[in-house]
Amino acid sequence: MCTGGCSRFVGLILLPLGFICIGANLLLIFPNAERKWVDHITLQVWLMGGILGGGLLVLCPGCAAVRAGGKGCCGTGCCGNRCRMLRSVFSSFFGGLGSFYCLVVSATALEGGPLCYVEPGEWQYPFHDPLNGTNYLANQTLWSTCLEPKNIVMWHVVLFSILLAASAIELVLCGVQTVNAAIGVFCGDCRSKPKHHADVS
Incomplete structure (x- = not known):
């Protein structure tokens, strides 16, 4: 696959993934799709890893990659799409940072568990105890510890x-596109150019 085709393919995958991250983060703000729990959500939700990191910072390189897979900035030939490939290199790098941020925030959230209402009547992180070797992810019987919101775990x-x-x-x-776009900057787009037929007088 040529650099242009690869860029377009990567971009078309990054775009829906970015929207998925934004949607998942928005749902986390409203547990059980209810507004009354907004004041009691996990810290990692407020860090907006899905909206900022995996969302907005990835949508930009996704769009840049799709554009890099189109015609060159001066049409066919000329700079041979190198300008758009160069922009895609930088945007993909920042997209990688954003997705890494989302990855770290999500992993931390899964490790610590949700904030929920437990007995004797307080809000806390019942599964975030470094001295307790119990893994709530593997032991679903612990999930009943959280009384409110329902099904929050x-x-x-x-x-x-x-x-x-x-x-x-x-x-x-984003890592693949960074390398692919860098190759495109130096080597150009390997796709065949349309042939121009001279007018016969």
Whole structure:
């Protein structure tokens, strides 16, 4: 696959992944799709790893990669798409940083667990205890510790797992596009150019 075709392919995958991260982070702000719990959500949700890191910072390199897979900035020939490839190098680098940020935030959230209402009547992180070797992810019987919001542990685990998986894929794709676009800057687009037929008088 040529550099232009590869750029377009990567960009078309990054764009939906970015929107998935934004959607997952928005759902995390409203546990069980209810507004009344907004004041009691996990710190990692407020860090906006999905909206900022895996979302906005990845949508930009996604768009840049799709554009780099199109015609050159001066049409066919001329700079041979090198200008757009150069922009894609820088945007993919920052997209990789954003997806890495989302990856770290999601992994930390899954490790610490959700903030929830527990007995004897207080809000806390019941599964965030470094001295306790119990893994709440492997032992679902512990999930009943959280009384409110209902099903908050499942909500937390599923959405942050989606963010973790999506950001990991984004990180790989941004790395691939950084290398691909750098090759495109120096070598140009390997796609065949349309032939121009001279007018016969």
